[in-house]
Amino acid sequence: MKLADLDRELKEMTVLSPDEREYVKATFSKYLANGISKLEAEQAIHGLRLNFKDNLDQNEVEKVKQKLLAFFA
Numbered sequence: 001m002k003l004a005d006l007d008r009e010l011k012e013m014t015v016l017s018p019d020e021r022e023y024v025k026a027t028f029s030k031y032l033a034n035g036i037s038k039l040e041a042e043q044a045i046h047g048l049r050l051n052f053k054d055n056l057d058q059n060e061v062e063k064v065k066q067k068l069l070a071f072f073a
Contacts, residue, residue, distance in 0.1 A: 001036040001071055009071060015063050020055055024048065024064055038072040045069075 001009075006028055010021045027048055031040040045065045048056060056064075 001041065001068075003032050005071065006032070006036065006068075009067055010064075013063060013067055015060055017055075020060065023054060023056070038069065041068050041072065 006025060010016065010024060013021070016024065028036060028041070028044045031037075031044060036044075045061065045068065048054070048061045048064065049058070
């Protein structure tokens with residue numbers, strides 16, 4: 001997954017606000033240099049799930065997980 005793919009997938013997620021989309025993109029940014037693998041996506045999502053200080057609730061994190069991991073199917 002490249003940055004353009006990530007942007008497209010996140011824009012399709014109406015459950016996320018623009019700020020939340022940017023936060024998710026920033027979380028994935030450390031993996032974007034060579035593209036995001038499925039394993040890296042799973043690691044980033046796990047990090048989102050564990051960060052209770054962000055604005056994402058667990059339902060939103062689950063939707064991000066479903067949407068982004070479906071990209072690799």
